[in-house]
Amino acid sequence: MSSRIFGSGIRRREDPRLITGSATYTHDIVLPGMVHAAMLRSSHAHARITRIDTEKARVAPGVVAVYTGADIEGALQPVPCAWLLPDSQLRIAPYPCIAKDVVRYTGDIVAAVVAETPYQAQDALDLIEVHYDPLPTVTDPEKAAGDDAPQLHAKDINGDDIPGNQAFHWTVAGGGDLDAAFAEAEANGVVIKERILQQRLIPNAMEPRGAVAQYTRATGELTLWNTTQNPHIVRFLCSVVTGVPEDKLRVIAPEVGGGFGSKIAVYPADFVTVFCSKTLGRPVKWIETRSENYQATTHGRDHVQDIELAATKDGKITGLRCTVHAGMGAYLSTAAPGIPTILHGLMLSGCYTIPALKEDVYGVYTNGVPVEAYRGAGRPEATFMLERLIDMLANELDLDPADVRRRNFIPKFDDGHEVVTTLNYDSGDYPGALDKLIEHTGYQALREKQKAGPSNGKYLGLGLSSYVEICGLGPSQVAGAIGFQGGLWESAIVRFHPTGKVHVFIGASPHGQGEETTFAQIVASEIGVDAGDVKIFHGDTDSTPMGWGTYGSRTTAVGGAALALAVRKIRDKAKVLAAHLLEASVEDMDYEDGKFFVKGSPDKAKTIQDIALMANVAWNLPEGMEAGLEATTFYDPPNFVFPYGAHLAVVEVDASTGQVELTGYTALDDCGPQINPVIVEGQVHGGIVQGVGQALWEGAAYDESGQLITGSMLDYALPRADLLPELDVISTVTRSPHHPLGVKGIGEAGTIASTSAVYNAVMDALKPLGVKRVDMPFTPERVWRAIQEAKGS
């Protein structure tokens, strides 16, 4: 079975606990003597706090303690930003765990209550009186950068001013003479200009965030259960903020109910929960409500993009110039500065040969929730720019969008291709992917159907999106060079027990992606044990080796590689021991499917189980060999991996109502060899739907005073089952030349491609109606208005 387990869609081992309600999420942790915390969040988006009166709350039934900003002073350091973007005039504003003087968004904590029950804690919040002096607010990133915008922060952490609310200004430029390219295009070619609003999105992992902190005074030890994608980073930063030394700090990510980027950051409320436990000497639980999640857990996107594309008359791109105002929210969240820059700007040339480009990204403080990674993180915003402008170019030149893509694709390559932003893509066949998609979907026939005109007032639209993305983050040396304050390697420990059963301890921290199953498949395929004999441990910093977290589609790509290499070390040792036991020389040994034998004599083989027993009892080891059968690997990838693909969305737009219906969707993705194709397909489904959500329904909105008006699931439109068609998912397989298993990543691909595919499809449908531009999401009202405006003009 072992050779076939790689590539097999076996059922997930995670599922039995999840489908029976036996899994333990953070909210499910109950400890003796535990009390409950609730956070009072600011009622203003920007205000000076003039007075806080907590007396009534303190004496309310069940209340154990009430803390304000004054109480944590000295005990909790500001929340650190851990991506120090170089050469960007980075200005990190102090990010307090509890706001003391000024609140800067409605998620700022102004006080915390601890009570015997969650209801009592919640009740007591209403008894805290906070007096505010409101200040002017700004939530639009471009306006926030303007001269007359209210200034959010007096000084950054180094005591410097933060003029124009500018958190950073980052530039990427490469290739030839960009000005000349645009001058030439103005004279003899075409220049396409567009403004794209990548609206703010709310990640909406179905499990709200939370923390349970248990501090033991006698030992000074702290255990923190936390809804996180990266428990080791939490341990690292929690130690910095709370002062609990790393060796006394255990972070456990139990079952985690999705993250999509929103559980990467470290958060004030989690540290406040730690503070409460330390101060009271009791276990403290804090679980956010969904409304609180909207109000204070990181959001995504929020770009105002101004883009210009230069091209020849026959549709060859000659230059790309962009300015992005990226809303950062009130503070710089943990990884925030790297998202609209490194993960965005460096991918700006996508699947295409672009001779010259430049992008300026302004990170701007606004009175909103801090913006962080959200599925795709920077790459959907880059893909969207290109894919949208290419469609506009096709319209301008009256060419089919597929043809314009073909005219600009990087030709097929299988061992490295350096692009204009200096990244070295690993392998890809972008023209091949598009051709296959077009053939599979009957694209030409759909175009013919479209030519027949609307039926029943419904306009058909087709939207393509070709993408390549960067994931498998990444070489640690590069991490250092781009200012990421951590490494990006992964590690795994593989331990064989005497009966041949295996324990794997891994630093990666999957939270729904199914990698307990995928990892077991890797072990089984590498050394011929049954996948069912392999137990995977993750998410507990006391038992697992260091890991840098599950995000950026890196867990199978980097953690999986570490694991495969650890198993290969074991295989090497097992081979030496088998040779010794068979009285042969190592060079004469062969290995197949968990059996070690002298070449030509497979019948006299030692199985890996035999070897595990002999290594563990150690009665007869070769000279110098250590007992046991265990290996540890630290895998630092030599490069990123670059999955790619092409998607097609088909929509119908009802011109009389503005209603958009997604009627078909086909995704072709290439993430290299698939360890478990069923899991891969599931990742693609989920990813696509999140991207579709951005195009059609989702968007966080603030009012003039900085109040979040999409503050609950009632107001924020999430994709639902009845709004979606059956998705058609196909794939090709291109190995990564530098990866031990050849695999790339798949967690974000769907989201990266689908927003632009759907957007292009809707605009394609609206083309005969003369509509040029609509901001996402395509609500019926917006589409209808755009149609009316086009009619009027």
Next chain:
Amino acid sequence: MKVPVRITVNGRLFEREVEPRLLLVHFIRVFAELTGTKVGCDTSQCGSCTVLIDGVSAKSCTTLAVQADGANVTTIEGLADGEKLHALQESFWNKHGLQCGFCTPGMILASHELLRTNASPSDDEIRHGLEGNICRCTGYQNIVRAVKDAAEATAAADK
């Protein structure tokens, strides 16, 4: 003020004095100590908290414990028959109908309701039947497959 309630959860009777405002979901999670039922929102939108009250699905975050006085509540923990999984649990597992699993208890019980009222639903009927349950991970496609699969398995078993 507290009021007495008698609620049977998965066959076990719990007699407790509760605040009238206590939500059924908290009764289940705190008093019955069954944490499989999840809370995903505070506006009755997500369906994570779905349970069966006397065999009919209900959102336990929008039901007061006192409203369930005298009722038989079934949660995800009570769906399997001992070791034997319910057809829906099997099918969600077989069809990869879950990822992070947080929506899953509610999704399975909402699907239970769907199949109770329509033994062989079309894809469309499944999608409409589950519109009160949000899953952020799966994109719903494999959930639809799972419900369909369970309907077929149940029909085959009944033959």
